[in-house]
Amino acid sequence: MEKYIVELEHITKSFPGVLALNDVAFNLKAGEVLALLGENGAGKSTLMKILSGVYEKDSGSIKIFGKEIDDMNPKKAQELGVAIIHQELNMCAHLTVAQNIFLGREKIHSGVLAAKKMNMEAKKILDNLNINIDPETIVGDLPVSKQQMVEIAKALSINAKILIMDEPTSALTSKEINDLFVIIKKLRSEGCGIVYISHRLEELEHIVDRVTILRDGEYITSMDLQETTLAKIISHMVGREIKEKFPRVDCERGEKIFEVRNLNAGKMVRDINIDLYAGEIVGIAGLMGAGRTETTRAIFGIDPKESGEIILDGKSVKVEKPIDAIKLGIVLAPEDRKKDGLCTKLSIRDNISLPNLDVLCNKLGVVNKKKEKDMTKKAVDDLRIKLPNSEVDAGSLSGGNQQKVVIGKWLVRNSRVVIFDEPTRGIDVAAKVEIYNLMNELKQQGIGVLFVSSEMPEVLGISDRIIVMCDGRITGELRTEEATQDEILQYATSFEKKVDNGANA
């Protein structure tokens, strides 16, 4: 019989109005990488939070290394060797790497902090993982990818034998993903059991041994990756087959809607020129740090522009603040939903109505409740946002459903140009298709769609034209039918301006 290091049985957990997990079973072996899969809101994070003591189960049993644990809490989980790296990183940005690694377990010598000792030990752990980070660096100064590595080091410093990673690659570049995979393989060979949660199904074949699938809070199945196919996995996750991963609609290219002329804003937005026509989707590709997000922020008026012009429907317009952009119908769904896209402590209704108060209020500034209710319902229905009711805090939704709220609030107003920055980050395979369909609908309605994405298949699958950025500049522009991944990558790593003349014809 297989020896499991984790055995969860009959786990049930509800939140007000939601049965998040219903009689779920789960197990994990030593030395395996198990992918925990399911659509947004399926219950993956909740199950792993129960295993790591963050949430208390309503009922069911937890066995770790064969021993039943009834009163699991984060401290106990840590003592048992369970470590979790959450979807949204939980580091103290103002502390150093070593201080974060030893947070709550500081080494003390003669009543004072043994900083030197902690730095040395942190260095040893980082070296052991081939992670090149100085333990005295302030965590907030590190890029997200490196912070992720520090989280792993922290997990290992407690001798984790059961390591849970919730969407670890969503903010990493492909090189960093490879580095992470090397670390995961090393941990696996040392006997660590790893639970890997990801919506990037193409990653599975590189590191995963087995998959467990949840749907709507229920256990569906577990199988060895070797014995199944991606199509089967998706149909178990979604409950149906997904025919087209990148649905495309063909539209005639219409009038020029939007122009960005010679835009400069800080170091990462240099001389940007973009044309956007009705009936097309323009993708902005590039590596992490190429200046794509900064460009969208400058266009939307979050960051000040040094020079340049924005032209909407042939007229030069002033966008100095986001409210100017919103009033003109130029809207942005930002990359970091928790920080910039949502008020997590406000209800979904509030989040949707906040940027639309100009439409919802009468002359006296009083919100028309019926209009507000209809608007919320439309956003929830159009995007199939999974929620108990629209009065719950936006922060209580699963990651993917939060992302849908961010997008939904813009789609209920008459926008002229919609800019999406990494719209499908953390979004499940079926919801991705819904978002692509939405972009296609906007395209058919003659609305300009600009979208930044680090996922090459998505850029190639959905855009009509691709702009490539590198080091704050546009280095290439391609028609999608002629573009290849290699070509995009070449532009993404080149510092010379090369524009395909045919693209703007």
Ligand SMILES: Nc1ncnc2c1ncn2[C@@H]1O[C@H](COP(=O)(O)OP(=O)(O)OP(=O)(O)O)[C@@H](O)[C@H]1O
């Ligand atoms: N703290 C909470 N309060 C209320 N409801 C919650 C809370 N945490 C999770 N839920 C609900 O429980 C359900 C399962 O959410 P969970 O985050 O576990 O899903 P998930 O499978 O991890 O999704 P995703 O892939 O989008 O991260 C969802 O309906 C979610 O809204």
